[in-house]
Amino acid sequence: MSRSPISAKSPTHVTLGGRSLLAFVGTDYLGLSAHEKVLEACREGLERYGLSASASRVTSGTYEAHVQLEEALAEFLGLESALVLPSGDLANQALLESMEGELDRILIDADSHTSLVRAARANGAPRHDYGPGDPTRLLALCDRFRGERLAILTDAVFPAKGRLAPIAHLLRYAPPKALVVVDDSHGMGVLDKRGRGTLAAFGTPSSQVVVTFSLAKSLGAFGGALVGPAQVIETVRRRSEVYQGGTALPPAVALAARTALGILEAEPERVRRLHRNIRLLHEIAASHGRIPQGSFLPVWNIEFPDPAEGQRWHTELMRLGIFVPFSHYPSHPGGALRISVCSEHSREHMAELYEALASLR
Ligand SMILES: Cc1ncc(COP(=O)(O)O)c(C=O)c1O
CATH class of the missing domain: 3.90.1150.10 (Aspartate Aminotransferase, domain 1)
Known part of the structure; x- marks a missing residue:
């Protein structure tokens, strides 16, 4: 209709x-898309930087607003490093693109968001779907391919299905060298008393996890983020053409997202x-x-x-x-x-x- x-x-x-x-x-x-301080930060950013970053991050498109947002996101989640991209979709693409040729196999929850599925497909490593949310099948796959270079991909929260990924289970059984990619677009700001998302809610900090999410949901802004081990984030900076080749997120939006994160922390x-x-x-x-x-x-x-x-x-x-x-x-x-x-x-x-x-x- x-x-x-x-x-x-x-x-x-x-x-x-x-x-x-x-x-x-x-x-x-969290209603932050209309918060007066978020709007004010966006207006201030527009005055200071103009609308378009008008360049890629690796030429003249890195603004202090991007860097401050990245530092704030890493600190908020208690992880080493962060990288901001123009959308949550592109964050997933950039991450998996940076690992082309570096993975023997990708294990992915069959219900994962289309951006994660497409990113996995583009990476080119053989893929095995598990699930939806089937810990037994995941465990069997982890055992079968132990010793290989694995990435395990999943959304943390599946709102359409009303379910959570078995994250604690997944982290317990993931082989030590596997990279675990958790798209927490719907958990960030929602789960945990302080809104720090799924990993905080289930008390599962881990050095092998990269958290990805859209900044357009509970932070009420726009863009996407990757947060995780410094070495993984650095590889994305060095290897991802999605990151290097596109115009950066408008810096005014990065300023607005940073302000939204500050409100989440303060309130x-x-x-x-x-x-x-x-x-x-x-x-x-x-x-x-x-x-x-x-x-x-x-x-x-x-x-x-x-x-x-x-x-x-x-x-x-x-x-x-x-x-x-x-x-x-x-x-x-x-x-x-x-x-x-x-x-x-x-x-x-x-x-x-x-x-x-x-x-x-
Ligand atoms: C789980 C999940 N991941 C990624 C995305 C993509 O984020 P964006 O809209 O910022 O590209 C979405 C958007 O709907 C989503 O729900």
Whole structure:
């Protein structure tokens, strides 16, 4: 169905076709995309640097805003080094590209994000899918290929499936020399009391992990990051054409992302509010007899075997003043309403969602 485009947006509302609607959409989990200090930093960056970096990082495109963001990300995650790229997708491409010819085999969770799957494919090493989230198969593959140069790739959080990767298990059984790549785009800012993501939440620091993520989700900015061992990050700088050949992330955006990270660090209550809303979302789901998997996730996908029924819920919610996207891909049967909460939804917003969904049963 074609719909009017969004003409204005805040973390909790969108304007569609001239109507302001309470919205449960997207991945701005901490509402930072509209935080006044983040916007102010972006404006300041635009004044100071202009819009485009207008050069690659290896020529004249490295600005202090990039370097400061990289230092702050490494420190926040307690890892050695970080590198910022123009998107989360490119972060995954750059990392796997820098390891071309260096890997004997890639093991990858079959549900991983398309950017990780494409990066693995482009690397060219033989690939073995495990999963989804199947620790037994992963363990068998690790045993079988022990001694080879392995990379194990996975998303940390799979919002569409409502599940977490078995990260602790994976790190326990990964051969010591394997590189473990964890795309934490949906865990960063969300998991752990301080929002430091999946590894912090499960107490699994490891020197063999590279964490990748999009800066366009809980940090509310744009771009992507790789954070991990200094030697791996240095190899990406030296070997990745994706990194070397493209225009750098706009420095104003890097400044905004750095500011968003500072707010996350300074205001852990934002993460607490998100966690409260996640609890409320899951209570609403339970009241519908639909206990979603993954009670730690800010997203509840309501699956509809019959897309017409999902569309009816979407339209009815719109009528009640609530916007929740319904996606239906003609190539797949059924569809899903995707309800996302953020830290900025109030208890009243959550109650409105509860009432509206209850009226549809
Ligand atoms: C798990 C995951 N990894 C990577 C990406 C790509 O990030 P970006 O949109 O910054 O390219 C996304 C984006 O949706 C994602 O969900």
